[in-house]
Amino acid sequence: MGIFDTIHASADVIEQCGLRCSNCNETLGDFQTKDLNSSMSTYYLRHAAGPGTPIKLYLLDEPDEKYWVEYTAEEIEKNNEGLQNSGWRAILTRRTGDGYFMQKGFLPENRHQRDMGENPHCVLRMYGACVCKRFIDIDVKFTDGIVVDVKIECSELQESDLVE
Ligand SMILES: [Zn+2]
Numbered sequence: 161m162g163i164f165d166t167i168h169a170s171a172d173v174i175e176q177c178g179l180r181c182s183n184c185n186e187t188l189g190d191f192q193t194k195d196l197n198s199s200m201s202t203y204y205l206r207h208a209a210g211p212g213t214p215i216k217l218y219l220l221d222e223p224d225e226k227y228w229v230e231y232t233a234e235e236i237e238k239n240n241e242g243l244q245n246s247g248w249r250a251i252l253t254r255r256t257g258d259g260y261f262m263q264k265g266f267l268p269e270n271r272h273q274r275d276m277g278e279n280p281h282c283v284l285r286m287y288g289a290c291v292c293k294r295f296i297d298i299d300v301k302f303t304d305g306i307v308v309d310v311k312i313e314c315s316e317l318q319e320s321d322l323v324e
Contacts (some may be wrong), residue, residue, distance in 0.1 A: 163200060164192040167286050168268055170206035173215055177307075179298065181290040182314040188296055191286035204268040205300070205307070215307040217284075218273035227265025231258055278305040293317050 169179055169189045179188045196203065202220045207213045231239070236254045243249045264270055284300045294314045301309040 162194065163198045164194050165196045165198060165200065166202045167191045167193055167217070168202065168204050170204065170268070172207055172211050173205050176211075176215070177310045179310075179312065181292060181294055181296060182312070183294045184290060184292040186290050186292065188288055188290065188298075191288040191296075191298065193284060193286040195282070195284045195286075202271075204273055206268070206273075216305055217276055217302070217307075219276060220268060221272040221274065223261040223265030223271060227262045227270065229259050229262055230256075231260075276305060281305065289317065290314070 167190075169177070169191070171189070173179070174187050174189050180186065181188060204218045204220050205215060206218065208216050231254055233256070236256065236258070239252070239254045243252055246252070281304060282302055284302065286298050286300065288296045288298075290296055293316075295317045297313040297315070299309075299311040299313075300307055301311075
């Protein structure tokens with residue numbers, strides 16, 4: 161797997177742009193792309209100011225500190241004990257201050273969303289897979305940072321797509 165970025169689409173955008181699988185009609189809201197910085201960043205495709213306003217792409221900041229949960233001393237001890245004879249010890253050992261972001265910290269509405277100005281001015285290809293195993297390719301055309309066209313292609317997953 162190469163490096164990519166993730167794009168989430170808001171429910172409004174999914175509805176308005178018809179982001180659905182043409183095979184099973186399932187809605188599609190999570191995609192990957194290699195057309196941006198390919199830096200494992202997360203972007204959000206949404207209306208600039210509510211329904212009816214232009215659709216733009218926003219860069220999401222890392223989850224806010226307030227969603228950070230530190231492991232307790234007990235959790236750290238229990239985790240590290242279990243690693244005594246593990247080859248993964250160096251990587252999986254937890255220290256004071258280690259922790260994780262709560263799931264809700266990753267929700268777009270709980271993250272700072274950076275307006276990308278008039279960028280991108282391009283066709284952005286994003287791709288994903290449907291639960292029915294179809295491969296989804298979506299070309300999103302931006303002009304001056306605003307979505308002007310969306311093309312969806314839905315194809316059967318080939319065996320060769322799964323080997324990378
Ligand atoms: Zn489907």
